[in-house]
Amino acid sequence: MKRSLLILFIAALIGAFFTFDLHQALTLEGLKTGLDQAQAQLASDPLLVAGSFFVVYVIVTGLSLPGAAVMSLGGGALFGLLWGTIIVSFASSIGATLAFLVSRFVLRDAVQNRFADRLKTINEGIEKNGAFYLFTLRLVPIFPFFLINLLMGLTPIRTVTFYAVSQIGMLAATVVFINAGTQLAQLENLSDVLSPTLLASFVLLGIFPLLAKKVVAIIHSRRVYAKWQRPAKLDRNLIVIGAGAGGLVSSYIAATVKAKVSLVEAHKMGGDCLNTGCVPSKALIKSAKLAQQIRQGSRYGLNNAEPDLSFSKVMARVHQIIKNVEPHDSIERYTQLGVDVVQGYARIVDPWTVEIRQPDGAISKLTTRSIIIATGARPHVPALPGLNDVGYVTSDTLWDAFAKLDAAPGRLVVLGGGPIGCELAQSFARLGSAVTQIQRGPRLMPREDEEVSTLVQRHLEADGVQVLRTCKVLRCERDGDEKYIVVEAATEASIKGDRKKEQRIAFDQLLIAVGREPRLEGYGLKELGIETKRTVLTNDYLQTLYPNIFAAGDVAGPYQFTHTASHQAWYAAVNALFGHLKKFKVDYRVIPWTTFIDPEVARVGLNEQEAKVQGIAYEITRFELKDLDRAITESATDGFVKVLTVPGKDRILGVTLVGEHAGELLAEFVLAMKHGLGLNKILGTIHTYPTWAEANKYAAGEWKRAHAPQGVLRWLQRYHRWRRG
Numbered sequence: 001m002k003r004s005l006l007i008l009f010i011a012a013l014i015g016a017f018f019t020f021d022l023h024q025a026l027t028l029e030g031l032k033t034g035l036d037q038a039q040a041q042l043a044s045d046p047l048l049v050a051g052s053f054f055v056v057y058v059i060v061t062g063l064s065l066p067g068a069a070v071m072s073l074g075g076g077a078l079f080g081l082l083w084g085t086i087i088v089s090f091a092s093s094i095g096a097t098l099a100f101l102v103s104r105f106v107l108r109d110a111v112q113n114r115f116a117d118r119l120k121t122i123n124e125g126i127e128k129n130g131a132f133y134l135f136t137l138r139l140v141p142i143f144p145f146f147l148i149n150l151l152m153g154l155t156p157i158r159t160v161t162f163y164a165v166s167q168i169g170m171l172a173a174t175v176v177f178i179n180a181g182t183q184l185a186q187l188e189n190l191s192d193v194l195s196p197t198l199l200a201s202f203v204l205l206g207i208f209p210l211l212a213k214k215v216v217a218i219i220h221s222r223r224v225y226a227k228w229q230r231p232a233k234l235d236r237n238l239i240v241i242g243a244g245a246g247g248l249v250s251s252y253i254a255a256t257v258k259a260k261v262s263l264v265e266a267h268k269m270g271g272d273c274l275n276t277g278c279v280p281s282k283a284l285i286k287s288a289k290l291a292q293q294i295r296q297g298s299r300y301g302l303n304n305a306e307p308d309l310s311f312s313k314v315m316a317r318v319h320q321i322i323k324n325v326e327p328h329d330s331i332e333r334y335t336q337l338g339v340d341v342v343q344g345y346a347r348i349v350d351p352w353t354v355e356i357r358q359p360d361g362a363i364s365k366l367t368t369r370s371i372i373i374a375t376g377a378r379p380h381v382p383a384l385p386g387l388n389d390v391g392y393v394t395s396d397t398l399w400d401a402f403a404k405l406d407a408a409p410g411r412l413v414v415l416g417g418g419p420i421g422c423e424l425a426q427s428f429a430r431l432g433s434a435v436t437q438i439q440r441g442p443r444l445m446p447r448e449d450e451e452v453s454t455l456v457q458r459h460l461e462a463d464g465v466q467v468l469r470t471c472k473v474l475r476c477e478r479d480g481d482e483k484y485i486v487v488e489a490a491t492e493a494s495i496k497g498d499r500k501k502e503q504r505i506a507f508d509q510l511l512i513a514v515g516r517e518p519r520l521e522g523y524g525l526k527e528l529g530i531e532t533k534r535t536v537l538t539n540d541y542l543q544t545l546y547p548n549i550f551a552a553g554d555v556a557g558p559y560q561f562t563h564t565a566s567h568q569a570w571y572a573a574v575n576a577l578f579g580h581l582k583k584f585k586v587d588y589r590v591i592p593w594t595t596f597i598d599p600e601v602a603r604v605g606l607n608e609q610e611a612k613v614q615g616i617a618y619e620i621t622r623f624e625l626k627d628l629d630r631a632i633t634e635s636a637t638d639g640f641v642k643v644l645t646v647p648g649k650d651r652i653l654g655v656t657l658v659g660e661h662a663g664e665l666l667a668e669f670v671l672a673m674k675h676g677l678g679l680n681k682i683l684g685t686i687h688t689y690p691t692w693a694e695a696n697k698y699a700a701g702e703w704k705r706a707h708a709p710q711g712v713l714r715w716l717q718r719y720h721r722w723r724r725g
């Protein structure tokens with residue numbers, strides 16, 4: 001309402017300006033004609049004339065009306081160089097800020113909502129360097145003054161910054177105009193004010209900040225390297241530290257483009273994903289799912305049966321599967337690909353030198369032009385009183401620790417309600433453990449929408465997991481042979497913030513899965529002054545403080561997935577090897593992930609809770625799996641496809657999929673988002689019947705149905721009625 005009134009008011013003022021031919025007065029001719037009269041008035045009442053001039057200038061610029069340049073000349077003619085500059089400089093900055101505020105108030109939300117994802121990088125750039133860009137634009141008077149005001153209003157730049165930078169940035173051009181105004185009689189044309197030479201100097205002035213920025217970057221990098229002596233000759237083009245997903249892909253790319261690359265791994269090739277992460281957990285999940293299906297045989301017309309389960313065989317299978325995948329990441333394979341694989345612990349001793357302590361204790365040094373840090377992350381273990389006394393496992397240690405067990409741990413406490421905690425809690429419950437899962441916050445998998453958390457909890461509980469939410473762990477205790485974890489447990493009342501109740505939970509094994517922290521110590525980051533803040537800090541090109549040292553994967557964040565580690569690895573490797581020619585900013589626009597609980601939860605882009613927090617307008621389209629023929633045939637109808645689109649458009653903002661094979665179904669939406677394909681394109685694509693993938697098409701169909709052109713359909717109904725006679 002307020003917005004509409006403001007628009008009406010502004011439209012009325014602009015209308016009046018043109019209706020009453022006021023724009024004629026703001027031409028060079030108009031100015032010359034009225035000058036004598038204005039000068040006479042100035043002599044009799046200088047304050048009134050200066051004040052009125054100021055106010056009119058502010059209104060003209062505030063309403064983005066044409067005439068600011070002529071008024072600046074008028075300012076010079078009337079008040080002279082000094083006072084003219086002062087008056088016009090303040091009036092133009094205040095007017096510009098008013099125009100900026102009007103644009104912000106009237107248009108910004110609509111523009112930001114509509115182009116939210118496309119504007120994300122611009123917004124981030126403006127937040128970081130907005131003042132700098134504005135200063136450049138202000139210095140060069142060929143960029144239209146009013147357009148800069150309006151466009152800047154659409155960005156997140158702060159109003160005070162806008163005002164201050166405008167006032168300083170426009171000063172040079174203001175002086176030129178005011179000075180020209182003092183010679184008004186000789187001016188024939190507005191373009192006389194800015195001669196080609198003057199314009200060229202302004203352009204140079206405008207480029208100056210950009211050049212200055214480049215020079216600062218060069219000086220900064222010189223300073224960073226100043227205390228180090230660069231070796232005259234380098235052994236390698238690239239050294240990669242860590243042979244997990246990030247390191248393997250980086251070195252693979254380097255070898256492919258014929259760079260001389262060494263890959264240093266302290267422990268096992270393949271890193272976490274192969275040895276303690278994705279591969280063993282997915283192998284375990286498969287066995288656990290099968291055990292559960294046997295128990296629920298009646299769903300498929302068989303008899304329910306307790307699976308004849310050997311936990312040690314399940315764990316042996318897990319280890320066998322690691323072995324089966326191992327060749328993909330092996331030293332032999334990478335050596336064949338042209339990578340020099342070195343077993344040992346790497347430490348960066350200067351920006352070009354890596355020291356390697358080999359397993360036999362021998363120490364060698366290699367010099368290199370660039371380094372990629374891909375040292376990954378490790379489970380975070382909270383400092384709980386009594387923890388070491390009771391003992392615990394993490395995702396790093398459980399695979400070996402449990403391999404020796406004949407049966408799944410009788411009573412297992414899983415600390416953590418994130419994806420890893422949920423996957424493992426469900427699997428061990430299905431393999432026979434009595435699992436208690438403890439989550440500090442009010443819901444499981446809190447990054448997902450609330451309905452997803454609810455559904456996940458329902459499934460875990462159906463599998464026998466006891467889920468404790470809003471639950472604070474106080475300490476661990478031993479009482480004889482019995483081990484306990486003591487928590488302030490969530491009663492329904494405590495979830496609502498009332499009373500909390502202390503509870504002692506006995507367990508045989510405690511699995512800690514409360515997040516993973518990047519490996520940041522022990523290999524030279526601190527000594528080199530490479531900044532860290534939970535992760536190694538990098539710029540958009542994945543460069544650290546030292547432009548030749550890069551980071552990729554879990555150690556760099558912000559994501560902790562195998563596919564994002566590989567994705568970053570491409571940018572790190574290409575920038576490390578070819579960045580002097582062309583650098584690429586890492587692209588995080590379409591990042592998918594899947595949590596492999598049963599049913600799977602898969603997501604790409606925004607979900608509803610994120611859209612709300614970020615203030616992005618969206619529409620929701622849902623398709624329930626209970627309506628999918630394939631899901632019905634497989635008695636697995638729990639789940640849905642939930643698509644967020646731009647209101648009124650088929651452009652996808654994000655998708656959450658819950659159900660069997662959700663991780664596989666997601667790929668179609670990832671492709672669509674990556675290549676700007678909307679739901680209409682998915683709807684227009686043949687999907688084989690009866691597949692799970694049809695769910696995607698039906699979700700697109702739901703969207704289409706909701707956006708059917710009702711008016712046209714009414715006409716068609718009439719048309720068909722008429723055809724029937």
Ligand SMILES: Cc1cc2nc3c(=O)[nH]c(=O)nc-3n(C[C@H](O)[C@H](O)[C@H](O)COP(=O)(O)OP(=O)(O)OC[C@H]3O[C@@H](n4cnc5c(N)ncnc54)[C@H](O)[C@@H]3O)c2cc1C
Pocket residue numbers: 241242243244245246247264265266267268269270271272273274276277278279281344345346347374375376377395420519522523552553554555560561562563564565596
């Ligand atoms: C239980 C679990 C399940 C998971 N499931 C999935 C999943 O389903 N999908 C998914 O995408 N992600 C999953 N992840 C996450 C995935 O494993 C990681 O995101 C991925 O491994 C990160 O790869 P990276 O290369 O950054 O680090 P890592 O794989 O951790 O590799 C880092 C390597 O660096 C080595 N290293 C460290 N310091 C040095 C040094 N100074 N010198 C030499 N070597 C060093 C380490 O030994 C290690 O081998 C899971 C993780 C866990 C724990």
